[in-house]
Amino acid sequence: xxxxxxxxxxxxxxxxxxxxxxxxxxxxxxxxxxxxxxxxxxxxxxxxxxxxxxxxxxxxxxxxxxxxxxxxxxxxxxxxxxxxxxxxxxxxxxxxxxxxxxxxxxxxxxxx
Amino acid sequence: xxxxxxxxxxxxxxxxxxxxxxxxxxxxxxxxxxxxxxxxxxxxxxxxxxxxxxxxxxxxxxxxxxxxxxxxxxxxxxxxxxxxxxxxxxxxxxxxxxxxxxxxxxxxxxxxxx
Numbered sequence: 001x002x003x004x005x006x007x008x009x010x011x012x013x014x015x016x017x018x019x020x021x022x023x024x025x026x027x028x029x030x031x032x033x034x035x036x037x038x039x040x041x042x043x044x045x046x047x048x049x050x051x052x053x054x055x056x057x058x059x060x061x062x063x064x065x066x067x068x069x070x071x072x073x074x075x076x077x078x079x080x081x082x083x084x085x086x087x088x089x090x091x092x093x094x095x096x097x098x099x100x101x102x103x104x105x106x107x108x109x110x111x112x
Numbered sequence: 113x114x115x116x117x118x119x120x121x122x123x124x125x126x127x128x129x130x131x132x133x134x135x136x137x138x139x140x141x142x143x144x145x146x147x148x149x150x151x152x153x154x155x156x157x158x159x160x161x162x163x164x165x166x167x168x169x170x171x172x173x174x175x176x177x178x179x180x181x182x183x184x185x186x187x188x189x190x191x192x193x194x195x196x197x198x199x200x201x202x203x204x205x206x207x208x209x210x211x212x213x214x215x216x217x218x219x220x221x222x223x224x225x226x
Contacts, residue, residue, distance in 0.1 A: 103157070
């Protein structure tokens with residue numbers, strides 16, 4: 001089935017140690033998003049790609065970077081994770097234009 | 113910028129009770145509206161969406177929502193909840209006319225007791 005796949009489901013990293021989360025999609029959607037979701041809070045948009053065009057939210061810390069080498073893959077790099085970065089990270093896609101978003105299952109990041 | 117308010121943060125019901133979750137948005141123009149559900153340990157799934165037309169929208173699993181433009185509301189309803197409806201529910205808004213970035217509400221945690 002076409003879907004959005006996030007790996008890994010659970011990631012434990014050390015304080016300050018770079019970590020990369022991955023997202024792949026078989027939907028051929030133009031737009032890919034990364035959200036951060038903390039407990040009992042709404043998903044917070046970090047950035048998104050429209051094709052290769054990268055769009056950073058104004059309040060996304062510099063510690064967070066993203067790469068989209070092709071249509072199917074998108075990566076979230078956290079250069080120096082802090083304790084406050086522990087959260088669920090959600091990848092989502094949508095075709096160009098308005099539509100329902102397809103979310104991946106998320107990666108739960110723990111920082112120790 | 114638009115915002116979305118979900119006033120009920122936690123709702124606890126018994127099975128067969130009726131459900132209504134509030135969603136209000138602030139935006140002066142035309143909007144597209146969504147409800148998502150997140151079951152424990154799972155990803156966000158689309159329940160229903162409103163783009164235009166009949167303001168009463170029916171979604172999956174017996175859910176429906178009514179868009180009331182004058183009240184800037186898009187409340188989610190279900191006449192009789194089940195234990196399996198226990199989940200987090202998120203309302204989202206996208207302004208019409210080119211935007212594709214949703215604004216999510218904070219979410220409502222629903223617990224249904226068997």
